[in-house]
Amino acid sequence: MLFGYHWDLTSNWTFALSILPILLHGMLVTIEATLLGFFIAAVLGLVFAVLRGSPTRLISYPVAFIVEFFRDTPLLVQLYFLYFVLPNYGILLPAFMTGAVALGIQYSAYTSEVYRAGIEAVSRGQTEASRALNLSRADTFTRIILPQAVPRIIPALGNYLISIMKDVPVLSVVTVLEMLNVAKIIGDRTFQYLIPLTMVGGLYLLLTLFASFLVRALDTRLPKRGIPLK
Amino acid sequence: MSDDTLVHFDKVTKRFGDFEVLKNLDFKVKRGEKVTIIGPSGSGKSTVLRVLMTLEPINEGVVYLDGDPLWHEKRGHELVPASEAHLRQMRKKLGMVFQQFNLFPHMTVMRNLTEAPVRVLGLSRKEAQERARELLDMVGLSDQADKFPPQLSGGQQQRVGIARALAMRPQVMLFDEPTSALDPELVGDVLKVIHRLAEEHDLTMLLVTHEMDFARRISDRVCFFDQGAIREEGPPDQIFTEPKNQRTQEFLHAVLHPEA
Ligand SMILES: Nc1ncnc2c1ncn2[C@@H]1O[C@H](COP(=O)(O)OP(=O)(O)OP(=O)(O)O)[C@@H](O)[C@H]1O
Numbered sequence: 470m471l472f473g474y475h476w477d478l479t480s481n482w483t484f485a486l487s488i489l490p491i492l493l494h495g496m497l498v499t500i501e502a503t504l505l506g507f508f509i510a511a512v513l514g515l516v517f518a519v520l521r522g523s524p525t526r527l528i529s530y531p532v533a534f535i536v537e538f539f540r541d542t543p544l545l546v547q548l549y550f551l552y553f554v555l556p557n558y559g560i561l562l563p564a565f566m567t568g569a570v571a572l573g574i575q576y577s578a579y580t581s582e583v584y585r586a587g588i589e590a591v592s593r594g595q596t597e598a599s600r601a602l603n604l605s606r607a608d609t610f611t612r613i614i615l616p617q618a619v620p621r622i623i624p625a626l627g628n629y630l631i632s633i634m635k636d637v638p639v640l641s642v643v644t645v646l647e648m649l650n651v652a653k654i655i656g657d658r659t660f661q662y663l664i665p666l667t668m669v670g671g672l673y674l675l676l677t678l679f680a681s682f683l684v685r686a687l688d689t690r691l692p693k694r695g696i697p698l699k
Numbered sequence: 700m701s702d703d704t705l706v707h708f709d710k711v712t713k714r715f716g717d718f719e720v721l722k723n724l725d726f727k728v729k730r731g732e733k734v735t736i737i738g739p740s741g742s743g744k745s746t747v748l749r750v751l752m753t754l755e756p757i758n759e760g761v762v763y764l765d766g767d768p769l770w771h772e773k774r775g776h777e778l779v780p781a782s783e784a785h786l787r788q789m790r791k792k793l794g795m796v797f798q799q800f801n802l803f804p805h806m807t808v809m810r811n812l813t814e815a816p817v818r819v820l821g822l823s824r825k826e827a828q829e830r831a832r833e834l835l836d837m838v839g840l841s842d843q844a845d846k847f848p849p850q851l852s853g854g855q856q857q858r859v860g861i862a863r864a865l866a867m868r869p870q871v872m873l874f875d876e877p878t879s880a881l882d883p884e885l886v887g888d889v890l891k892v893i894h895r896l897a898e899e900h901d902l903t904m905l906l907v908t909h910e911m912d913f914a915r916r917i918s919d920r921v922c923f924f925d926q927g928a929i930r931e932e933g934p935p936d937q938i939f940t941e942p943k944n945q946r947t948q949e950f951l952h953a954v955l956h957p958e959a
């Protein structure tokens with residue numbers, strides 16, 4: 470029994486059917502961790518991208534270093550660090566939060582690159598025209614650069630959303646009950662690993678296919694020249 | 700400095716790395732004057748306009764605009780590098796038209812013309828739209844207000860570019876080869892608009908162009924740039940018919956008789 474659901478070992482089919490609600494429970498956790506991790510990565514990445522582009526080296530250099538550090542250390546190391554070291558300094562987060570934050574931090578390194586590339590792809594002429602019209606730096610960024618960068622940023626961010634989803638099982642090592650962890654627990658208790666693990670594979674396939682479909686639909690719908698302002 | 704000087708480059712040097720693009724440049728433009736800058740590629744013509752538009756900082760010397768230093772601020776009797784606030788104050792007097800138009804492709808023509816007046820000058824959207832409609836009328840594009848720039852021809856885009864700069868009511872208009880990116884059959888409409896502007900007496904104009912006939916018709920003065928300095932300047936009739944400097948003669952010969 471797990472989460473109040475009993476399994477039925479009469480046949481393979483009844484077993485599969487009986488553990489499906491349990492796996493769906495885990496899938497919900499997987500989706501939540503993905504979304505929260507992605508949200509953190511998307512926001513933190515933008516902050517990093519803006520700070521890295523700062524004309525002040527005292528800001529841009531340390532931020533560049535931090536981003537490089539996040540990118541070059543494994544997710545598992547960051548996760549262990551957050552989970553086992555931070556409590557020593559009085560920062561105690563629930564396992565789920567710790568996991569989402571670790572995902573967010575790791576992927577913020579990638580998303581900040583996405584933002585930077587998207588921003589740099591908007592031609593220098595756009596910034597110069599904004600200057601010549603005396604627009605403030607903030608207006609130039611939010612009204613001229615960002616709307617044109619978004620169509621390049623969204624698809625790339627979407628791909629990282631899918632990567633984050635596939636990294637969620639790493640969180641099982643800090644006891645997060647995401648889908649794979651749940652399947653493993655079922656296996657440990659019933660000595661039936663094949664069926665739960667196969668089902669996790671299938672559910673993951675459905676999830677990623679669905680997410681890819683959404684990303685692609687969004688991509689084709691985005692106006693290539695930028696978010697239109699009438 | 701006499702009162703009718705609006706732009707004054709006072710011994711200005713501009714470098715890119717070791718390369719001196721502007722060398723100790725002295726250059727003055729009077730209020731209302733229409734000045735054309737000609738010269739070979741790489742001679743620093745664009746750089747002069749870009750320095751004035753505050754797109755490129757300078758290394759030495761002082762640029763004055765309407766009596767105030769552009770790239771500096773006065774602190775007591777000393778000149779210190781200008782703050783962004785000072786630059787924004789100075790930019791109010793300037794407008795620029797780019798070779799590549801640099802219109803905002805995600806904004807309608809109307810929005811291209813109203814964005815800065817609303818955000819920078821604080822006009823209401825309605826006031827800005829009225830102003831924009833007058834300008835679109837002037838450049839012959841009143842029926843294109845709701846289109847996006849990529850839907851327009853190059854010539855139409857550049858006329859939007861001119862209208863967009865004028866919407867800020869600058870005192871000085873800078874044109875950097877406004878017709879060089881255009882198909883030949885579209886050049887005429889843009890030149891007509893610039894010509895009409897040139898007939899307004901209080902607008903000061905600085906124009907970089909390779910359209911020699913046009914330069915001759917509209918300018919009060921022509922400056923021949925070579926290697927970051929003015930080699931020769933004077934009224935268009937003199938420069939185009941009897942240039943004194945040998946480099947000017949060679950340049951004009953090469954431009955006017957490209958096949959020779
Ligand atoms: N950002 C830059 N970095 C390095 N060198 C530059 C930069 N901008 C311009 N230059 C160099 O400065 C010189 C003068 O450039 P500028 O654009 O002012 O010439 P120009 O007279 O406008 O030429 P053209 O007729 O080709 O437009 C050129 O040799 C150019 O390569």
Ligand SMILES: [Mg+2]
Nearest residue numbers: 744745746876
């Ligand atoms: Mg040039």
